[in-house]
Amino acid sequence: MAPLNLSPLKFQTDTLMLQASIPPLFSRALFKSISTTITMSLQSTSKPIKSRLRGVVFDMDGTLTVPVIDFPAMYKAVLGEDQYLSIKSASPSGIDILHHIEQWEPSKQQKAYEVIADFERQGLDRLQVMPGAAELCGFLNSRNIRRGLITRNVKLAVDLFHERFGMSFSPALSREFRPYKPDPAPLLHICSTWEVEPHEVMMIGDSLKDDVACGKRAGAYTCLLDETGRYDSPEYANVEHKPDYKVSSLDQVHSLLESNFDLTP
Template identity: 80%
Template sequence: MPLSSLSKSLLFLHPKRPFHMANRTTPRARLRGVVFDMDGTLTVPAIDFAAMYKAVLGDDEFRRIKAENPCGIDILHHIENWNPDKQLKAYETIADYERQGLDRLQIMPGAAELCGFLDSKKMRRGLITRNVKASVDLFHQRFGMKFQPALSREFRPYKPDPAPLLHICSAWEVLPNEVMMVGDSLKDDVVCGKRAGAFTCLLDETGRYDSPDYAAVNLKPDFKVSSLAEVHSLLEEHFDLAP
């Protein structure tokens, strides 16, 4: 059966777990919940991460680390071993950029509609972010959407460690392979999902992950979309949505 144009744009094949198109002879995988990243996924990107990293690391160190890490800089892990005074200053800088981002917080187009669709199917929805709990609380309050559990940076270890996603699966009493992780970061969201054993969907609005810089990355998402609106069709086409 030929792939539809939509499926071609969404589907990535993983070498260790090829994902076959659902048809009359291949049953669709059961999906019981969806876990979302927040910044850049449920909300419009509002933090200038490059400027934040430069402020924390300095220009020279930022360029060096960026050249060594084409998938992006993991600033939280990078500063974990700094001396306490230097680390405290780094956290204060990060927190300042995050506060500025809160002032500009906007819901991502398609997020409300996607959550409404999941609610109509009685599907669980959770949230994992490397931002602080205050940001999650503001998100819930401002946009009237509730994700449960909603794990912030205070939960350790944080993404890309699979621990937060496994914690949510345990709270839901479901298997990791019955859950999908949706996020805009290959190094955080996709790696977290893959390590946990969940399905993964990468939100890539601008096509940045089509760059040759990412061609050699071992872990690929099961799906890749350019908007949250595409996730609705993806779920209906490829999964048996069972609460």
């Protein structure tokens, strides 16, 4: 027996042929009711089932807060001009400065951390919340979606962010939590604390090498915040971890979540 073809186009053609041959005694109203039911069934099965989303984890610098740290200048101050250019050319998705420092001997490490801390302290004086962050947090609150934070910045910066802008994220993991991004450990820790599965969580950040890599390695959905379109450059075409979604502002995340996920509490 040939397989049953239930495509909407085939069904419509067959319906017209069958309707023309219906005996007068057969209720055309009943036939119409049956055909309408089947059509609605076909339409409903063609709609994709949305995945449930129970939590969103954010990066801080460059995602929840406006970028204020001159990272290229910081990398050059730590690595030196030549080593910076060498590492940058070999790492298209970005430089993991903390990883490089960990390989150094203790006294050299200490000097590097002091340079980084100085850049971070200067950044704290200019800390500003990212446009759309407060509104997005309000939307997540209205849907009872949990909010977490993972940053490679220090706890002092996280505490100042919470105090200055009145937004709370829990857990909020800073550089003191090891291993840090792009290792999936901090995100898996948050999922465990929330008692949810990684595939029920989204990681949002502005870094392919840290945020997207962390999210993908953990098994979570990922959204890359790319305000300037820098990641559209060909040099990022073949990176290992690519985001599930990409936005140019936090204002776009609201509709992205509603369109693609089941936000039922």
